[in-house]
Amino acid sequence: xxxxxxxxxxxxxxxxxxxxxxxxxxxxxxxxxxxxxxxxxxxxxxxxxxxxxxxxxxxxxxxxxxxxxxxxxxxxxxxxxxxxxxxxxxxxxxxxxxxxx
Numbered sequence: 001x002x003x004x005x006x007x008x009x010x011x012x013x014x015x016x017x018x019x020x021x022x023x024x025x026x027x028x029x030x031x032x033x034x035x036x037x038x039x040x041x042x043x044x045x046x047x048x049x050x051x052x053x054x055x056x057x058x059x060x061x062x063x064x065x066x067x068x069x070x071x072x073x074x075x076x077x078x079x080x081x082x083x084x085x086x087x088x089x090x091x092x093x094x095x096x097x098x099x100x101x
Contacts, residue, residue, distance in 0.1 A: 024078035
């Protein structure tokens with residue numbers, strides 16, 4: 001399964017989250033669901049705004065503060081990589097659509 005991220009305005013492909021990548025972010029996505037009611041899953045479709053990205057970054061920062069990042073370096077790399085993507089989307093004000101398989 002994969003979760004594909006596309007620009008909302010022109011449907012340009014940005015990034016695909018495979019099972020492993022999604023799994024690394026699942027803790028963040030669960031907290032996002034709990035806090036907002038919006039569910040980022042591998043099977044559905046969802047549109048996310050820049051405000052959603054800002055909140056996801058806050059959740060990532062909280063996770064980083066409360067977690068031993070040396071336990072799972074692969075997960076840490078994926079989370080930080082995703083945080084960088086969110087920062088870029090915020091900087092250029094790019095809302096996205098996420099498509100699951």
